[in-house]
């Protein structure tokens with residue numbers, strides 16, 4: 345991670361350097377000269393950061409294994425205000441600067457951009473798409489949109505960046521007459537596009553064709569919870585750890601267009617793979633009605649919530665409701681010496697899907713299972729944490745809803761459990 349951060353920082357430094365070295369003092373003194381310089385600087389820095397954001401969500405396996413999907417998305421969200429504001433500043437500053445140079449109004453200058461500047465029509469369309477998609481990502485707007493619609497719109501960013509490329513090379517002072525910087529910039533773009541095409545689209549397609557997964561059985565497990573057992577080819581060659589998840593796309597009417605994350609609820613047992621799903625909305629509820637033979641496309645495996653994250657010999661688990669799926673498959677990867685204590689909070693005893701399997705695994709590992717039923721008020725978090733007296737000396741794995749994980753993490757902080765020993769999987773991205 346440190347290496348990647350240093351590399352990213354060097355790249356940003358080099359990009360800013362490009363804008364500075366392309367400028368002369370006489371250009372700065374001309375009308376609109378300062379705005380022109382700042383416009384070029386913000387454009388280059390904003391585009392560089394936007395490329396980094398694309399790389400963060402491009403599912404590069406080595407990066408994903410370290411930071412996990414949720415960690416990468418957190419960085420992506422944290423960084424996003426920077427490229428958005430820099431690119432908007434670039435558009436405003438350069439329109440003003442060009443208008444100053446041409447001694448004309450801003451609207452006339454926009455017309456001139458479209459009619460007389462190479463690649464500018466495409467860039468303006470790309471900018472409009474960029475601003476529209478960025479607006480849908482503001483938390484308050486995003487919360488009100490259907491997740492699938494938001495996601496489909498978000499893919500528009502790829503189109504926006506592609507439309508902007510030609511005007512950068514054709515008009516950017518760092519590139520016009522500078523074949524070397526043009527080549528390096530183009531290579532950075534091409535490499536980013538290659539990574540996206542390979543990992544986001546190519547690999548899932550190849551993997552899905554190779555394993556040819558199809559629904560074998562849908563098995564009820566508890567109130568509103570079903571296991572879906574899939575049958576596939578060559579599953580022993582699938583490199584996967586207990587605790588990981590896939591993005592699943594079930595190719596049936598009404599479901600094929602959306603992929604949702606669900607953890608494996610058991611390690612693959614070739615030719616079978618299993619997920620266990622609680623009905624909370626339209627996708628998860630529809631899975632109970634899947635027909636045998638339905639083909640399945642998967643993206644993954646993803647997630648750093650695995651036995652590789654362990655720092656200690658012994659382990660403890662705090663699990664909320666259906667969060668048991670990832671914990672259940674992770675338990676399969678633990679050695680006997682881990683003696684796991686599993687604290688599992690469910691709303692009612694009937695919600696404890698897969699309880700027998702979990703109990704068998706925990707017993708085999710010489711651990712303990714506490715299934716605690718009751719509402720959040722009836723079972724306060726400090727009571728759950730007290731069930732593991734030697735907590736500070738164990739790895740602590742936490743999985744479940746956002747609210748459950750957040751409340752366990754704050755209780756662990758109060759109990760002074762070192763953060764490097766705490767690993768979590770939140771069931772919402």
Ligand SMILES: Cc1cc2nc3c(=O)[nH]c(=O)nc-3n(C[C@H](O)[C@H](O)[C@H](O)COP(=O)(O)OP(=O)(O)OC[C@H]3O[C@@H](n4cnc5c(N)ncnc54)[C@H](O)[C@@H]3O)c2cc1C
Pocket residue numbers: 491589603604605606607608619620621622623624625626627628629666669670769770771772773
């Ligand atoms: C890493 C991970 C592992 C998960 N493992 C399991 C599991 O093993 N079993 C299980 O039952 N559930 C699991 N979930 C939760 C599951 O993804 C959601 O319950 C499901 O996607 C809800 O979709 P819906 O259309 O039924 O409900 P909706 O009403 O659309 O959504 C309910 C909530 O689920 C979340 N959600 C919806 N769509 C997505 C999506 N495409 N990506 C991420 N989050 C979404 C949102 O927080 C939303 O508020 C997991 C989630 C994540 C992130």
